[in-house]
Every structure is written in structure tokens, then in C-alpha cells.
Amino acid sequence: MSISNTGLRGELLQQAIQEQIKQFIIEQHLESGAELPSETELASHLGVSRNAIREALKVLQTLDIVETRHGQGSFVGRFSLNALADGLAFRILFDVKRDLRTLRELLEIRQVLECGLVSRLAEQVTAEQLARLDELVQAMSEKAQQGQIFPEEDRAFHVALYQPLSNHLMIQILQAFWDAFHSVRDLLPGNVKSPIATVKVHQRIVDTLQAGNGSAAAEAMAAHFAEIQARLATENSAASSLEDC
Structure with missing residues (x-):
């Protein structure tokens, strides 16, 4: 689903990207440790920039929803508290x-x-x-x-x-x-x-x-x-x- 033409900007756009990534994890039935699409693939899928995807992944990482491994990519996190x-x-x-x-x-x-x-x-x-x-x-x-x-x-x-x-x-x-x-x-x-x-x-x-x-x-x-x-x-x-x- 592309959100590039929704008119969202700034914080609202970031929240929308984060929600879409979470929804993707749910819809694909991904387990903890499963690899996520690359930043380029997510950016293309959502119709936003790679920088916007990167920022969204950073936020989700602080919540343990996503785990980013240097040189390997992003993976579904542990969902800890x-x-x-x-x-x-x-x-x-x-x-x-x-x-x-x-x-x-x-x-x-x-x-x-x-x-x-x-x-x-x-x-x-x-x-x-x-x-x-x-x-x-x-x-x-x-x-x-x-x-x-x-x-x-x-x-x-x-x-x-x-x-x-x-x-x-x-x-x-x-x-x-x-x-x-x-x-x-x-x-x-x-x-x-x-x-x-x-x-x-x-x-x-x-x-x-x-x-x-x-x-x-x-x-x-x-x-x-x-x-x-x-x-x-x-x-x-x-x-x-x-x-x-």
C-alpha cells in the first residue's frame, strides 16, 4: 500500500510508516527473528524515501518490534517490554x-x-x-x-x-x-x-x-x-x- 499520496507530512507520515511496517509483520505472520524486506523494498512498497523508512525502523527498534543488524538488514524483534x-x-x-x-x-x-x-x-x-x-x-x-x-x-x-x-x-x-x-x-x-x-x-x-x-x-x-x-x-x-x- 502506497502512502506517498496521502498528503501526510512530518510526524504523521512517520507514524503511518511505522504502522504499515507493523501491519506487514502481522499480515505476513512473521515470527521473531524473521528477516524483513530491505529498506529499498519497503520504500518502494510504501512510496516513501529510504530515509523515512530508516527513521521508522529506528523507532520500532527502540520498542523491540524490529532488530537491525549491521551489514545484515532488519529482522522482526523479540517484542520485549x-x-x-x-x-x-x-x-x-x-x-x-x-x-x-x-x-x-x-x-x-x-x-x-x-x-x-x-x-x-x-x-x-x-x-x-x-x-x-x-x-x-x-x-x-x-x-x-x-x-x-x-x-x-x-x-x-x-x-x-x-x-x-x-x-x-x-x-x-x-x-x-x-x-x-x-x-x-x-x-x-x-x-x-x-x-x-x-x-x-x-x-x-x-x-x-x-x-x-x-x-x-x-x-x-x-x-x-x-x-x-x-x-x-x-x-x-x-x-x-x-x-x-
Whole structure:
């Protein structure tokens, strides 16, 4: 479909080009990693310049819809939520000098999602998945004993926790929220909570799942978030709240 004679200019033309490229991906049923037509082919197909196509691809790349590989061309992206996480992190940093409203609101969304999801896990989690959670808690504990923090293990724990639900979009959303918190953790004021206390919070969640008690798992998660919310009561406690998210 040519959009050269639509009369669109500037930003509106760019938006139209981006929408056409996205529509092409959908209509052609292209999977992540599939190669897209060249800039020349897209320009000819849409009736616009190569420069306009190049700019559109750059925008779509920031959204993980398109991946451009130097010397190879453009490919369908991973459709991750990295852009969402980056936007949330910036919003938190923008607001933190005045108040922690955005941080509290994002935490509230996480609490609603995670408390609702964790209660369903008791009936679905397997012995193998529980063993993986135990392994991650043990890795956290080993670092905590040395006074170290463990962001990699923490993130892996939250990913592994919800794998039994097989809801890939939900996992991506929770990962984006987690990444937003931890990307600004070190820049916020306040004292970091003891890593040993953080380990205990995660261990309690695993213990309730191992007991097959969904309601107790939800209570453990709720208590975890209640503790975080309490530490967010004043601006000086912001950093410690992020340490055990």
C-alpha cells in the first residue's frame, strides 16, 4: 500500500510508516527473528524515501518490534517490554526528588498481581520447580552471609516463581516492573535492608508453596509487600524498599 499520496507530512507520515511496517509483520505472520524486506523494498512498497523508512525502523527498534543488524538488514524483534521498564524507571527518577508517589503506585500494581498469582501456584508447582526455587534461595543466602546483595538471583527467583502458570505475557510484565525498581535502586536515598532479611522473605514464600498452601503463600507475599510499603512511608526509606522487591 502506497502512502506517498496521502498528503501526510512530518510526524504523521512517520507514524503511518511505522504502522504499515507493523501491519506487514502481522499480515505476513512473521515470527521473531524473521528477516524483513530491505529498506529499498519497503520504500518502494510504501512510496516513501529510504530515509523515512530508516527513521521508522529506528523507532520500532527502540520498542523491540524490529532488530537491525549491521551489514545484515532488519529482522522482526523479540517484542520485549524493555521500553516499558525504561519508561517506568525514568518516571520514578523524575518523581523521586519530589515524592515517591510513582514508586508506591507501581509497587501497588505489583502487589495486586503477585498476591493474586502466587495463591494459584500451590496446586501447579512441580517438585522440580520447587527445587529450582530452593536453589535460588540458597544462592541468595550464600551471598547474604557475606554481606552481598543478589539482584541476579532475585530476578531469577521471580521469573521461576511464576513459570508454572505458563502465562508468558504476565511474566514479561512482572519482569518489566522488577527491572524498573532495580534500575533505580542505587540512585535512591536511604539505607539498604539487610540481605539476610530479604532471603527470609523469599524462603517463607517457598515454604508455603512446598506445603501446598495457596492461601498461606498469598499471605506470605502480602506480608512481604506490606513490609515494603511500610518502609516507603518516608522518602528516606526508598532504597531499602527496592532491595527486597
